[in-house]
Amino acid sequence: MSTTIITTPGIATHKRAAVDWKWVVIGACVAFTIYIAVIPLAFLFWQSFRTPQTATVPAVWTLGNYAAAYGTSETFRLFLTSVQFAFGASFFSFAVGTTLAWMNERTNTPFKSIFYALSLIPLVIPSILFTVAWILLASPQIGIINQLLQNWFGLAAPPFDIYSMGGMIWVDGLHYSPMAFLLMSAAFRAMDPSLEESATMSGASVWQVLWRVTLKLTWPAIFATILILFVRSIESFEVPALLGLPVGIEVFTSSIYTAVHRYPSQVGLASAYGVALLAITTVGVYAVARLSGKGSKYATMTGKGFRPRQIDLGAWRWATASGFILYFVLIVVLPFLVLLWSSFQHFYTVPSREALRNLTLDPYRFVFTYPDLASTMWNSLVLSFGSATVVMLVTSVICWLVVKTKIPGRWLLDNIASLPLVFPGIVLGLAIMIFYLNVDIGIYGTIWIMFIAYITRFMPYGMRYNTTSMLQIHTELEESAAMCGASWTTTFRRIVLPLLKPGLVAGWIYVMIVSIRELSTSILLYSPDTRVVSIVIWELWQNGQYVELSALGVLFILLLFVLVLIARWVGGKYGIREA
């Protein structure tokens, strides 16, 4: 805006325009956020008090849905099953993740540095593929592990049954253990190592230090991690749907799905379940937020120091290294290999010499001649790139308002933009579905409804990435731009956004990856023309086309992997270390 400082009239006219633009941009972002985050929630509540509408009977007000949902002991069982599943999965992934994080951060286990990078790979494998892979590995009928063990040891019955509560906990907990690993690694890193060293100097043994200092000090982080994992697994849809439904183990998410897909569709009942699930996740998310506030009391006590002294495990370090390798095999190698194997078969078979002779490329042929493959891919890419871009740009404005201004009510804005965090994917899908069924603006059944759903769902992640980097931009940098005569829009575009870039790019990559894998929201919103890759995988599973599914799955994982590599490479150029 070099012209603005030259002549006085220039400043005057420019200023007027600039002020207007500022409020247009801010107003649009705020309105968009409120629209997107609040309205579906309201409609979900509204719907839960309505009877189903049919051609002959109009909908009326009722408490019947809640009566149906909570009047039976069935619901109590549903609640117990959900909580049991979520507790099991979250504690399992917490235990695995924390052990790994401790070994990685505090011991001299060999090959740790490679391990850190490897442990992030599972996060790119979509839940549905991970679950399918474990069905192929450990189902009583076709599971490779079961069959091999039965052949080797002459067992009468298959030793593992993946279609059980234990199996669900195993698959879900294992798949999300990298998240626990990341959260706990961060917690261990945030701690001033001299707090542990001074305990050692006081005469405490390794275990006394671990118990009385390390774990006690990371307690807020531990509790927050467990809560996050709990909320996440109670929202989990793929695992309960694929492993639980066939044997009648229902949790809230899978019940919502079946209620919608029943004939006639029981949207009201689904909403009543949705409200219950929402209540649980809201309490969880609120508690996490409270805890993180409290945790900062401990986090600020850091001093200067190099990386902490590592505990010498002696010969035990080979045991921990083997643990790492076993973990990696269970979480990446086996699932991927089993998909790869079955993708070269005519129909799903256990590996054997004979099966090896019958390898075929037919499943890949099927995938590539699949009529809608191109448009499905296109939908997935457009949706993920588009929603990542919109999310990051809108939340950058919202974050600016929240962090940099003193506008009254900004805390409310912050909370509204983070509100979708409490929505389990399937509940969000339900709420959006209800809203656009009732308010017909012509987007129901189009790709736009999914676009809106993705933006809503992932807005909180955008908020988190942007807030972190916004806090680091000193207000004086903006003020000095203003002193140079730049308008607000110019300052935002030329100063704030470039400085936010590392956070923006990292957040963009994250949102892009999670939205390309999205299933639980899309499953209630897609139409035949707007299918995405994860939906096609779901349909193939429903049709029993396992080998075709495997071929598509292998390609999808490779695509995601390449996307992540590109993203990291691009991110590296912008000075981001972890994507």
Place this chain on the structure above:
Amino acid sequence: MLTVHGLYTEYPNERGDIVKAAQDVTFTVEEGRLFTLLGPSGCGKTTTLRSIAGLERPRAGEISVNDRVVFSSSKGVFVSPNRRGFGMVFQSYAIWPHMTVFENAAFPLQVGDKKYTRAQVREHVMRVLTAVQLDELADREATKLSGGPQQQLALARALVMEPALLLLDEPLSNLDAKLRDRMRFELKRLQRELKITTVYVTHDQSEALALSHEIAVMNQGRIQQIGRPRDIYENPVNQFVADFVGNTNFLDGTVIRAEVQDRCILDTDIGRLAVKFAKPVKANDRVAISIRPEDVELAESRPAGENVWQGTVEQKVFLGEAIDFRVTVGPRSLLSRQHPTLRTPVGGSIFVRVNPEKCVVFSAS
């Protein structure tokens, strides 16, 4: 008594190269003495201290305390840090935020091998807390303490188990200037009263001079000189020590001739200079000379004796209790510290004199 012999500690850095953080470190600390490791940032003081503590594992050397060997590479001895029974105060104090003041100080008694009853713990802890004047705050949350008391608590915690050796890593560097002065006296009093063998790490030379019985000046992982504070200040063995401990003026010189009684005459940038130098020299040897600012005498009228030059006042810096003059002599400018009563204006002419006894001469490196 602590003896450290031939200590060598290295680290791998991020690129996998080896950083030799402490090399051939050898010294002895007599019972009840305060020994200081002094040196610039990154010279290996903390590394040496942590090696003594057992928090780092040296590659070579031997460390023993009161004739108990706690580390020896040749004998394959490594006593783990929690079995050494040393007290240590970290630079960040490392006060545990989830415990009260009392619990922090009681921790070493609770985890050690020796078992104490509750009453004994209480008695021991209250005794040290009283010694550092924290007894009133025993039930306070530790994080609610401000800097000074936190430092005192860290000290109390290190002292409560009556350690054979006390290790202090820059314990005053996180305090503001006023508090630092007070704590310095406090620390000295406590150490002298308890007569506890202490190794003290600092990069602040005035702290080292004020507190220590003996000082080791380190640079790039090696000890440059060990001596009492006065020796180090007045007779530095090389340019690094002279430069690091206190301010000084350096001159380069060439020997013109050696004279009797350890005297020689040098040719320098500012002219002829007579110095006292014990080492034998011959004509044309190159040397370096260090002259402390307080040994550069200034006078408005020409003083008698040798080593007198005429100069011009170039700059004055008023420091309160003293005034620093920068005086140009020939092509050089010398720093001189004077009593504020000297009022020669900037640009004024002034006479400079240096006592030959006060010139410290090194063979040029």
